[in-house]
Amino acid sequence: MPRRGRLSLSLLLSCMAQSPPRRAERCFVAELPGSELVYFTCSRSAPLGAAALRPRGFLPPPGRCYSFCIPPAQSPRERVRAARLHGQLQQRLSRAPLGAGARVLPLLSYSPADAAAPEPGFLVQATQAAAEAERALEELLRLHLPAPVHLSVYEEAADGQVWRTLWRLQGAPEGKELLGRVRVLPAPEPLSHPAAAHLLGAAVFGSREAARGVLEECTSLIPEAKAVLDLVDKCPKLPKKGDFPVIVIEGLDATGKTTVTQSLRDSLGAVLLKTPPSCVSQWRKTFDDEPTLVRRAFYALTNYIVASEIAKESTKSPVIIDRFWHSTAAYAIATEISGKVLNLPPLHHPVYCWPEDLLKPDVVILLTVSPEERIRRLQERGIEKTREEEELEANRFFHQKVEGSYRRMENPSCELVDASGSREQVLEDVLHQIKKHFPLL
Incomplete structure (x- = not known):
């Protein structure tokens, strides 16, 4: 048909x-x-x-x-x-x-x-x-x-x-x-969205150098770009993960990531990291006001900064990360692919694949709640939202594209957990997913 x-x-x-x-x-x-x-x-x-x-x-x-x-x-x-x-x-x-x-x-x-x-x-x-x-x-x-x-x-x-x-x-x-x-x-509708073939390098970056090249061209326009590059250049290339588990918690704002990551830190005796890290958080507003190309290059590079911290901390204890590469890619794809979720690149498209030069976590958990519940929680919190979070509230199709992109990620893929229940139930479900990979935790 x-x-x-x-x-x-x-x-x-x-x-x-x-x-x-x-x-x-x-x-x-x-x-x-x-x-x-x-x-x-x-x-x-x-x-x-x-x-x-x-x-x-x-x-x-x-x-x-x-x-x-x-x-x-x-x-x-x-x-x-x-x-x-x-x-x-x-x-x-x-x-x-x-x-x-x-x-x-x-x-x-x-x-x-x-x-x-x-x-x-x-x-x-x-x-x-x-x-x-x-x-x-x-x-x-x-x-x-x-x-x-x-x-x-x-x-x-x-x-x-x-x-x-x-x-x-x-x-x-x-x-x-x-x-x-x-x-x-x-005109006849093409088999894939016209932007799909050009997402890599334009919105999703498959390597550190690809993202770095964009920010290098911004240094004369955005002074903060030079500071970000200096931090990235101090990070080792291809850092190795330690022996302890590395667990990423993904999800849209108000899905309970903060509660879950803090609870996991206490339950597992883990170190809690966050992207973007605190060393660049003062520049988020600057790059959030830039177009997708520049904004996503910034966020992609912050993943490499966090990767160096993961490598160091995972030699001593489990590591919990509040968002990592999957969120960077999911928001970029949803922004660049116009229309509805059916216009997203198909399963197994290269844009969903983890970068080969970025330290890979052991488990990625995606917390999900209904759009109505998420908006209710955001309204209760009353915090300032990014442009993309405002778009999530205003456009249900954008919400569907972000979550659809998350679900298509592979190597590693996302383990889905319904986060609409009580805190205790959500934490139990997350721990169950983690212990499928690490029974001794």
């Missing part, structure tokens, strides 16, 4: 027969409200039945849509600057005068014909065609994007078809050049 959102086979074959795709043509995917994904492309020639073909939920009548993408980066330094530019534009767009009811949605531009990384951008849905909103958007792009600046404008024709007009914005406030006008058509 075809996955929901794909063109039917007969309709797809008809489209291909009438208008064979060219290598130069791009496809796009936008995340609509409700985390639904819409795939579309643009064509100068319309296939048979084109009047009935239009991307679903794409254009809110009687308004317009606008889109633009961040130019592709040609070097590691440009990649960091492009990621920061994307984040800055996201903030500016949230404050731009785009009209009542306007929505700013994430967009990716990709080519099905090659393996190049997709280009991130934005789809702006305007509920009314307001000239002042369009001028505000053009001014914003002229100010922040490097030349040449391209802006796509989408409108519905009298026959119901959607057209894209492509403009090149000139330096003058009113200056712009018309580059062409093409039809907008649904």
Whole structure:
């Protein structure tokens, strides 16, 4: 049975027969409200039945849509600057005068014909065609994007078809050049999300050096990056675990990790460690405000700092760790893969594999509670939340993607424990999982 959102086979074959795709043509995917994904492309020639073909939920009548993408980066330094530019534009767009009811949605531009990384951008849905909103958007792009600046404008024709007009914005406030006008058509949903093949090295780092390379390019932009690198460089490469068990407790905030890790420390006579460690905790706010590329490089490197502490402490006693590599990867995957949990990379994808150069724990426990119970606990605690924790509360699909990513991790995989019961029951269940691996504890 075809996955929901794909063109039917007969309709797809008809489209291909009438208008064979060219290598130069791009496809796009936008995340609509409700985390639904819409795939579309643009064509100068319309296939048979084109009047009935239009991307679903794409254009809110009687308004317009606008889109633009961040130019592709040609070097590691440009990649960091492009990621920061994307984040800055996201903030500016949230404050731009785009009209009542306007929505700013994430967009990716990709080519099905090659393996190049997709280009991130934005789809702006305007509920009314307001000239002042369009001028505000053009001014914003002229100010922040490097030349040449391209802006796509989408409108519905009298026959119901959607057209894209492509403009090149000139330096003058009113200056712009018309580059062409093409039809907008649904695109077949690819077998995997366009971002999936590029997660390693862009959001999930498979090695210390991969994450280090990103922060090296940030030292002139973020002074704290140099301090983090200095700490990392003092850590031994490939530290060896001692003879005592190393146990990681994973889970979203308010699943009971603090209670469980402290109880395990007391029950097992263990040392309790936490990621990120205290030596870098003063810089968390700085990196939490950075885009995923930089933020995840920071968190990835803090795992290597903790690994050196694990190696030392596990020669003397059991070690309990409050979050480790799995949480770094799970949040990164859920952030970068738009849509719902079904859009995550499949089981056994390389993005779920533990880095070969990172000290590996013996047991990983994943604490789970229902979304409703977790939100209730967070509200009772009343503590300040990170941007990602706020997203978990606001978007149940993001919550599902984080937990779905946790469940796909392998080598080591996560042992699931329901943490909705009493403290005593949860601790008993966690100890039961641990003693399956270490009966003498």
